Amino acid sequence: MRNYMKFYIGGEWIEPKGAKALDVINPATEKVVGKISLGSAADVDAAVKAARTAFDSWSQTSVDVRIAMTLKIAEIYQKRAGEIGEAISEEMGAPAWLAGGPQAMSAVGHLMTAVEAMKNFKFEEDKGGSHIVKEPIGVCGFITPWNWPMNQLAAKFAPAILTGCTIVHKPSEIAPFSAYLFAEILDEAGLPAGVYNLVNGDGPTVGAAISSHSDIDMVSFTGSTRAGVEVAKAAAPSVKRVHQELGGKSPNIILEDADLGPAVAGSLATLMMNSGQSCLAPTRMIAPNSKMKEILEIAKKAVEDWTPGDPATAKMGPVVSEAQWNKIQGLIEKGVAEGATVVAGGPGKPEGLETGYYVKPTIFADVTNDMTIAREEIFGPVLVIIGYDTEEEAIKIANDTEYGLAGYVQSGDIDHARHVASKIRAGYININNSQMDFSVPFGGYKRSGNGREFGEHAFEEFLELKSVLGYNPAAAA
CATH class of the missing domain: 3.40.605.10 (Aldehyde Dehydrogenase; Chain A, domain 1)
Structure with a gap:
């Protein structure tokens, strides 16, 4: 004590x-x-x-x-x-x-x-x-x-x-x-x-x-x-x-030319590593509808690696408090009520973890950017996936938020990634899940x-x- x-x-x-x-x-x-x-x-x-x-x-x-x-x-x-x-x-x-x-x-x-x-x-x-x-x-x-x-x-x-x-x-x-x-x-x-x-x-x-x-x-x-x-x-x-x-509600644009395996799994790891409790977490994955089926399969498989449990041995721990747990549960339930599809996780505690403020790592598909789970900062291990048909639509969705702390771009073409990164209204842009850099300025636009x-x-x-x-x-x- x-x-x-x-x-x-x-x-x-x-x-x-x-x-x-x-x-x-x-x-x-x-x-x-x-x-x-x-x-x-x-x-x-x-x-x-x-x-x-x-x-x-x-x-x-x-x-x-x-x-x-x-x-x-x-x-x-x-x-x-x-x-x-x-x-x-x-x-x-x-x-x-x-x-x-x-x-x-x-x-x-x-x-x-x-x-x-x-x-x-x-x-x-x-x-x-x-x-x-x-x-x-x-x-x-x-x-x-x-x-x-x-x-x-x-x-x-x-x-x-x-x-x-x-x-x-x-x-x-x-x-x-x-x-x-x-x-x-x-x-x-x-x-x-x-x-x-x-x-x-x-x-x-x-x-x-x-x-x-x-x-x-x-x-x-x-x-x-x-x-x-x-x-x-x-x-x-x-x-x-x-x-x-x-706060943040950072967009993560998966471009058509991205290597989907590392792009999706790497982004998911960035989100899940602190039980989703990071202000710059890539919580809104903006993905091409033409490749949505493959992206959902990769995400569902990748999230299996993030099983919560005892912090002494597990890859993911609990969220910080009962109040935070209740807030996250309310937003997960809101996502279900507003028509999003639960790909993994969902409401309630993980099986066998009745004690502790544990949250199921959750992925939502069929999300539109006007849903509550796409607008509000959840601050938990919850990913929302929003589909797009054109690159211009993806950029518009990315910027359609009151926040502007971070943004992510996944692409197999660095020039393409740079171009899209230049269009995102946020203070800290990450291309292809790069390492954190403490020597460059960190901070946000807007709210x-x-x-x-x-x-x-x-x-x-x-x-x-x-x-x-x-x-x-x-x-x-």
């Missing part, structure tokens, strides 16, 4: 200011596996004061000092990656292979990618007789999600500290264990007091306090579009910068958010621009 009742503020583990306890549930067993404190606005205020004090000195450190600190953090993190993987599996149900691999190790990828980008980053430049400076924005509020807890924290943390900012962080109260371990790593690394501060809590209390706090200069939020709107509203009166990575993460492009989110006129009088003359 984990007992994480203190907050990390100003370089110390301190008692919350009158917080109440919250049980943390293992989604595979439905048992309580730990307790955390739910903080208050007073706890946020204490964290902000610590971060503001630390900013005065941390913002003036050299790039070399900040790089050295980031490398030390990465070194210690790797030594404790096994612990972090165990915590992630326990708190949000990721299977061991995923929790200890991509889930835990993505943080190292972000830290090291950001360090390499920072080595060549320019904070100053001359323009005629003037001078342009990029300065750290200040105290940053982080509100991170449960689905990729370390990936999303590291993607924000690395550019923030490397640019000289300080942090107040609220992890998801559903999956808080890994963030607690991360704070221990920062403490062991000797990160100066107040540069990073951890306050557990829920969205309506701690999340709202971070978003609205007048002495927080920017807030970076990852989560649902609905919650992102509330963050932006709370932030508006203080006119702080708001960075958001929100999928604003701003970008990853690599050097993330630095700009944490910097202010200052123009100094008359800086170079000789050049102006």
Whole structure:
């Protein structure tokens, strides 16, 4: 049983200011596996004061000092990656292979990618007789999600500290264990007091306090579009910068010239690997009607490899919570009611898995893009397959969504794939199920958010621009 009742503020583990306890549930067993404190606005205020004090000195450190600190953090993190993987599996149900691999190790990828980008980053430049400076924005509020807890924290943390900012962080109260371990790593690394501060809590209390706090200069939020709107509203009166990575309903266009086996099975793996709980998952497969029979056969066969079970040994674990399970079940039932055909899976729990928030990996065919399951983000292991007759129709379906986080194209002709990719209105396009790239910008169009993460492009989110006129009088003359 984990007992994480203190907050990390100003370089110390301190008692919350009158917080109440919250049980943390293992989604595979439905048992309580730990307790955390739910903080208050007073706890946020204490964290902000610590971060503001630390900013005065941390913002003036050299790039070399900040790089050295980031490398030390990465070194210690790797030594404790096994612990972090165990915590992630326990708190949000990721299977061991995923929790200890991509889930835990993505943080190292972000830290090291950001360090390499920072080595060549320019904070100053001359323009005629003037001078342009990029300065750290200040105290940053982080509100991170449960689905990729370390990936999303590291993607924000690395550019923030490397640019000289300080942090107040609220992890998801559903999956808080890994963030607690991360704070221990920062403490062991000797990160100066107040540069990073951890306050557990829920969205309506701690999340709202971070978003609205007048002495927080920017807030970076990852989560649902609905919650992102509330963050932006709370932030508006203080006119702080708001960075958001929100929901998705990503299209995956299977072109006529695609190699159907790897195209369909590879796309299905991308969707299923985190029990469908990834914002960029290719949840809408847009497939040619002329090859629909073969595509359905491949998909049905491929999904058999994604049998859910005990996270210690299975390829797929449960979804994160009872509330999430109920939401997914409601949308699966909605798909059936609206006339989609269940190719695999369907409502209810898998046979033999009555305990735990397990969902049957589900595939729907005969889906039209106006159905609820094609419009709403399900955030579970559910694939909808939509047919098309012409390429123009496929592109139109792909863009007929309020979201624009990611898009996928499958083709045997790279020039053809590039052409179709250029037509998709989304921020992160993947051709032929390519590997993730932490060095290129990640973020969305439309209701999928604003701003970008990853690599050097993330630095700009944490910097202010200052123009100094008359800086170079000789050049102006």
